[in-house]
Amino acid sequence: MDFRPKESVEEFRRWIRAFVAEHLTEDMIERARRTGTFHDWEFHRALAATGVIAEGMAGPGRGTGRDPLELYVLFDELGLADAPFFGLANTMLVAGIVEQIGSAFHLAEVLPRFHRGEAIAALGYSEPGSGSDVAAAATRAERVLGHPEDEPVWLVNGQKMFTTLVHEAGYVILLTRTDPDVAKHRGLTMFLVPMDLPGISFQPVQTMGGDRTNITYFTDVRVPDRWRLGEVDGGWGVMKVALAYERGVFGNMNQGVSLLRRFTRWAAESGAMDDTSVRKRLARIAIDNEITALLALRPALIASAGGLPTTEGSIAKLFASEAYNRAAEACLDMAGPEGLLGEPGDAWFVDHAARDAPVTTIYGGTSEIQRNNIAEHRLGLPRAR
Amino acid sequence: MDLEPTEDQKAVRTAFSEFFTDRCPISVVRAAEPLGFAADLWRRLAAMGAPGMALPEGVGGGGAGRSDLTLLLHEAGRVLAPVPLSGHLAASPLLVDTPWCAEAAEGTLIVAPALRPTVDGLARLVPGGAVAHVVVALDEDELVAVRGEPPMTAPVNHACAPLADRYVRDDRGGRVVLARGDEAARRFAMLRREWQLYTAATLAGLAERALELAVAYTLEREQFGKPIGAFQAVQQGLADLVGPVDGIRLLAARAAWCADEGDPAQAGRLATMAFLAATEVARATTYRAVHFHGGYGVTLEYDIQLYFRRARGWPLVLGDPDEEYQRLADDLFGPVGSS
Numbered sequence: 001m002d003f004r005p006k007e008s009v010e011e012f013r014r015w016i017r018a019f020v021a022e023h024l025t026e027d028m029i030e031r032a033r034r035t036g037t038f039h040d041w042e043f044h045r046a047l048a049a050t051g052v053i054a055e056g057m058a059g060p061g062r063g064t065g066r067d068p069l070e071l072y073v074l075f076d077e078l079g080l081a082d083a084p085f086f087g088l089a090n091t092m093l094v095a096g097i098v099e100q101i102g103s104a105f106h107l108a109e110v111l112p113r114f115h116r117g118e119a120i121a122a123l124g125y126s127e128p129g130s131g132s133d134v135a136a137a138a139t140r141a142e143r144v145l146g147h148p149e150d151e152p153v154w155l156v157n158g159q160k161m162f163t164t165l166v167h168e169a170g171y172v173i174l175l176t177r178t179d180p181d182v183a184k185h186r187g188l189t190m191f192l193v194p195m196d197l198p199g200i201s202f203q204p205v206q207t208m209g210g211d212r213t214n215i216t217y218f219t220d221v222r223v224p225d226r227w228r229l230g231e232v233d234g235g236w237g238v239m240k241v242a243l244a245y246e247r248g249v250f251g252n253m254n255q256g257v258s259l260l261r262r263f264t265r266w267a268a269e270s271g272a273m274d275d276t277s278v279r280k281r282l283a284r285i286a287i288d289n290e291i292t293a294l295l296a297l298r299p300a301l302i303a304s305a306g307g308l309p310t311t312e313g314s315i316a317k318l319f320a321s322e323a324y325n326r327a328a329e330a331c332l333d334m335a336g337p338e339g340l341l342g343e344p345g346d347a348w349f350v351d352h353a354a355r356d357a358p359v360t361t362i363y364g365g366t367s368e369i370q371r372n373n374i375a376e377h378r379l380g381l382p383r384a385r
Numbered sequence: 386m387d388l389e390p391t392e393d394q395k396a397v398r399t400a401f402s403e404f405f406t407d408r409c410p411i412s413v414v415r416a417a418e419p420l421g422f423a424a425d426l427w428r429r430l431a432a433m434g435a436p437g438m439a440l441p442e443g444v445g446g447g448g449a450g451r452s453d454l455t456l457l458l459h460e461a462g463r464v465l466a467p468v469p470l471s472g473h474l475a476a477s478p479l480l481v482d483t484p485w486c487a488e489a490a491e492g493t494l495i496v497a498p499a500l501r502p503t504v505d506g507l508a509r510l511v512p513g514g515a516v517a518h519v520v521v522a523l524d525e526d527e528l529v530a531v532r533g534e535p536p537m538t539a540p541v542n543h544a545c546a547p548l549a550d551r552y553v554r555d556d557r558g559g560r561v562v563l564a565r566g567d568e569a570a571r572r573f574a575m576l577r578r579e580w581q582l583y584t585a586a587t588l589a590g591l592a593e594r595a596l597e598l599a600v601a602y603t604l605e606r607e608q609f610g611k612p613i614g615a616f617q618a619v620q621q622g623l624a625d626l627v628g629p630v631d632g633i634r635l636l637a638a639r640a641a642w643c644a645d646e647g648d649p650a651q652a653g654r655l656a657t658m659a660f661l662a663a664t665e666v667a668r669a670t671t672y673r674a675v676h677f678h679g680g681y682g683v684t685l686e687y688d689i690q691l692y693f694r695r696a697r698g699w700p701l702v703l704g705d706p707d708e709e710y711q712r713l714a715d716d717l718f719g720p721v722g723s724s
Contacts, residue, residue, distance in 0.1 A: 001394065001452060002387045003642045009386075069386075268724035276721070279714035280707060286717055287658045291632035294639065298388055311627075319628030371624035372617070378627055379600050382615040 012070040013077060019050065020081045030344075032084035033352075036212030039087030039120065039168055048117025053092055056099065057245075057303075068303035072296070079252025087120040087165055089251055094121035094173050096245045098192065101230050101238055106192060110171060119170025124160040124193075124216065125239070131161075132369050134175070135184045135236060139218060141176035141191065154178075154191070154228070156199075156221040162363075163216040166202050169195055172216065173242070179233055188235030191227050198222075209356035244308065246364060253296040253320035255353075255360070256289045256327045262349045263331050270347075272334060281330045288323040295319050311378040318370040321360040328357035388635060390456065397453050401460040404433065409464040411688050417467035420538065421545040422516045427468045431492025439474040444481055445490040451641035455586035459634065462590025465695055469513030469547060471583035472497045475576060476521045483530055483561045485519055494518045495535070498576055499551065500703050506554035512702045514549035515539040521563070521576065522553045528569035532558035544698020577703070578653045581660035582640050584700055588663035589634040591699075592670040595692040596626050599674035602689075606679070613677070622673055629666040636662060657713045664706055667696035 005013075028040045047053070052074070058065035066074075071092075078085040095114040098106050113119040130136040139158025147153045156176060166172055172193050179187030193200070199221035202214040230238040264282060267273040295316040299309035331350045332339045339350040361367045375381040390398060408429055417423040430436060438454060440446025454474055461470050476498040477489045488494035497517035499508030508514070508522045516535050521528070531553040539547050553560070564572050600623060603614030613619050640655035671693040675682040678689050703709065718724070 001390055001638050001642055003639050004386060004646075006386055264718060268718075273718060273724045274721050276711055276714075279718065279721070280710040283661075283710045283714045283717060286713075287636075287662050290639075290655070290658055291629070291636055291662060294388070294635040295628055295632055297386075298635075301386065301388055315628045315631060318625075319632065368621065371621045374624040374627050375620035379596075379620075379623055381600065381604070381620050381623070382612070384615055384617045384620055 006067075006069060009067065009069045009073055012066075013073045016074055016077045019047070020077060020083060023047070024081055024083050028084060029082045032082075033210065033344075036206060036210050037165070037168065038084040038211065039165055040084045041117075041168075043083065044087050044120065045117040047088065048115065051115075053088070053095060053117065054115035056092070056096060069297075069300050072300035075252045076254060079254065080258050082258070085252075087168065090123060090165060090169075091120045093242065093245050094123075094171070094192070097173070097238065097242050098229070100241055102192070103226070105226050106229070110192065113170065120165060120168060121192075122163045122166040122169035122172045122195075122216075124163055124166075124172045124174040125242075126161045127159060128161055132366055134239065135188065137175045137177055137188060139174070139176045140180075141178050141189055141223070144222065152225040154223045154225065156191070156193070156218045156223050158218050160216045160218075162205075162213050163202065164211065164213040166195070166214045166216050167204070167212075171195060172200075173229070174218075175235055175239060178235075182233075185236040187233055188239070189232050190229040190235040190238040191223055192229045193218075193221070193223055193227055207359065209359050210352065211356075211359070243365075251364070253316060254289065254292055255320075255324045255357075256285055256292060259324070259327055259331060259349065259353050260285050260289060263334070266347050266350075267334070270338075278334050281334060285327045285330065288327065292316070292320045292323055311374050314365070314370040314373040315378070317364060318367055318374070321357075322367060324353075324360055325357040328353040388638075394453065394456055398456045398460065400433075401435075401457050402463075404429075405460050405464045405466060409466050411464075411691070414465045414467055414691055418545040419541060420515060421467050421547045422469070423467045424516075426466060427492065427495070430468060430470070435470070436473055436477070436492030436495075437490030439478050440481065440486065440490045444486050446477075450645040451582065452638065452645055454583065455637050455641045458583050458586040459590035459593075462587035462592075463594040465591065465691055467545075469495060469497060469516060471580060471587050472513040472517075475579040475583055476519075479521050479528075479563055479572065479576065480519065480530060483563075484559070485530070485532065489519070496521060496530070497551075498580055499523070499553070500577055500580060502573075503553055506552055508551045508553055510540075510548045510702060511551050512699075513547055514551045515547035517549075517551075520551045520553060522551070523569060523573040524553050526566050526569055527562050528564040528572050529553055530561045530563055531555065532560070534558070542698065544695045546695075546698050546702070548702065575649075575653070578656045581703070581709075582637060582644070582652075582656035584703075585633060585637040585640070585656065585659035585663040588667040588696065588700065589630070589637055591692055591696055592626075592630045592633065592663070592667045595667075595671045595674040595689065595696070596623065596630055598689055598692070599623060599677045602678050613679075619677055622677065626666075626670050626673060629662075630670060633659060633663040633666045654713070654716050657709055657716070660700065660703075661706055661709055661713065664700040667700070671696040 023046045032038050056065045091114050125134050141154040141156045144153040144155050174191045174193045178189040199219045202216040205213045272278045299312040302309040332354045335347045335350045338347045342351045376383050413423050434447050438447035438449040442448040476496045480486045480489050489496050495517045496519040497511050497513035499511045499522035503522050503524045519530050519532050521530050536549050604612050606613050637659040640659050644652035674689050675693050681687050682689050
């Protein structure tokens with residue numbers, strides 16, 4: 001075992017810290033918090049201009065790209081700095097899928113726009129009737145009659161839930177049902193739909209944690225076949241690539257670290273730090289943070305060594321999100337009535353964490369889905385769903 | 386950076402894994418109760434050089450790093466090896482300048498650390514104290530090593546651990562003052578942290594094996610016409626334990642690595658973290674492992690109760706974990722009143 005950080009990764013960490021110090025302003029952080037839109041075009045474009053999106057992630061079948069450990073560090077640092085990075089995470093994820101599965105048209109038309117920071121992507125997987133059971137998607141894509149065989153057009157009808165950032169996005173990656181008469185996994189097709197096609201509308205949904213997300217409606221949207229991503233009825237294969245990319249690399253799991261840092265500062269000023277019960281609870285959070293960091297590093301290390309993380313991502317995500325919820329609840333108790341105050345200043349971040357933590361055990365695969373995955377693939381228990 | 390053992394470390398792990406599987410089936414653990422010491426197993430470990438691993442090569446030891454020691458202890462924990470390894474490995478390096486060093490390296494002499502300061506010269510409930518020839522203790526402002534006949538009997542206790550009260554002011558067998566004053570306190574604190582690291586590694590092995598036993602049982606036991614391990618309620622409860630069990634192993638490994646790399650401050654902090662986390666995780670894991678055995682889990686015929694009792698007994702000899710949380714908080718946030 002060797003816990004010495006790779007020099008190249010530490011160099012990248014210093015670079016991203018310097019970049020954040022130079023480009024991220026308090027205004028950007030405050031605007032994101034106020035609007036719930038965790039994306040800032042100015043910051044995003046500045047980051048894109050460094051080439052970090054274009055470089056992408058190195059991996060099997062890809063000669064160049066950033067070490068997955070560096071991308072882990074990227075999101076770790078952006079998270080610690082409260083940078084609005086959801087647009088970046090979505091876009092890097094979708095760019096990775098497009099690069100692996102997209103057609104020559106997608107590579108020429110869409111990828112450069114992602115790389116230059118001109119357009120970001122939103123994820124259109126969940127629906128009112130399908131969340132964890134994502135393969136049950138009902139949004140219908142039907143071939144429109146009368147178009148030539150070599151350039152078909154699809155008519156899309158349905159709605160997608162939790163399409164975060166769709167109101168800023170140039171494209172939405174859309175999981176649709178093309179064959180309702182076969183087993184659910186076999187009748188799915190993925191599209192990359194430009195948001196300017198007629199018939200797409202959305203409405204905002206505000207969350208308890210202060211995020212703005214959306215419901216997106218597709219009403220008789222005519223989608224030319226060139227926007228199809230992967231084979232007809234091959235959408236589940238694309239989904240598997242998408243989920244593999246999502247695991248452990250594109251996102252920040254160490255939310256307890258900035259919570260502890262802030263709470264420690266607040267407790268020192270308020271005098272709470274002299275209370276032995278507070279000290280014990282903070283020491284516990286510090287331990288959970290250390291374990292989270294090690295578990296979260298593991299999938300990135302596996303990817304960095306050229307492997308494909310499987311249950312390691314689920315193990316990390318489950319532990320990290322459950323630990324963050326424990327920490328948020330503990331901070332709420334420790335802050336007492338001041339933990340309820342939501343105005344910027346004092347202990348506002350306690351209220352924020354307590355509101356924000358619950359969604360982390362839901363998005364990116366609920367804790368129950370992660371446990372199913374661990375039970376089946378790590379512990380060797382029978383598939384139970 | 387690499388979270389997997391190196392090839393050399395894999396060889397160490399495999400060697401001890403095979404040794405313990407072969408020489409310490411659960412019948413050995415049961416036969417060693419109630420004292421909690423298998424003399425024959427200790428002799429075989431000594432033949433492999435294990436008791437001397439923490440001592441430098443120059444005095445007949447193995448000169449092993451803590452990373453290797455944690456691998457050894459992980460395997461010992463998996464089989465509940467009834468030998469006082471973590472205490473001996475933590476305390477034996479303090480004997481380098483004593484006449485007993487060679488024997489400690491050979492394993493013909495067992496050394497046990499008194500983890501709590503003495504009261505009127507009496508060290509209470511010393512882990513391994515029932516079978517140890519030498520006890521290292523903080524006796525007022527002196528850190529002492531005291532030789533005496535091992536009592537070879539322990540008070541009846543939860544974990545069937547070879548605990549004993551040892552009087553450390555009797556110099557008939559030999560009494561060496563290792564350090565005095567601040568230096569004694571400093572070395573005693575280091576001894577406790579070393580023991581915490583080794584106990585964390587042992588508990589990580591214990592918890593890992595307890596989880597495996599629980600999984601195996603749920604695949605074998607049928608109710609409602611299928612293995613209970615096919616029910617989601619059972620699966621989810623087991624799956625919850627994997628992250629914590631992996632986590633304590635990695636945390637102990639990181640603490641060991643920091644110590645080997647010459648970063649004692651970070652190593653000490655991480656050792657306490659690993660100990661506290663391992664204490665909780667081993668408890669939680671064995672609680673659920675017993676639970677998923679149903680009624681059979683609490684019967685003495687089933688092995689899982691052996692894990693449950695040791696998961697609680699082995700760490701508790703240090704004292705109320707709350708005291709360690711407070712020490713850790715002092716380390717992390719500065720002492721009370723400093724902010």
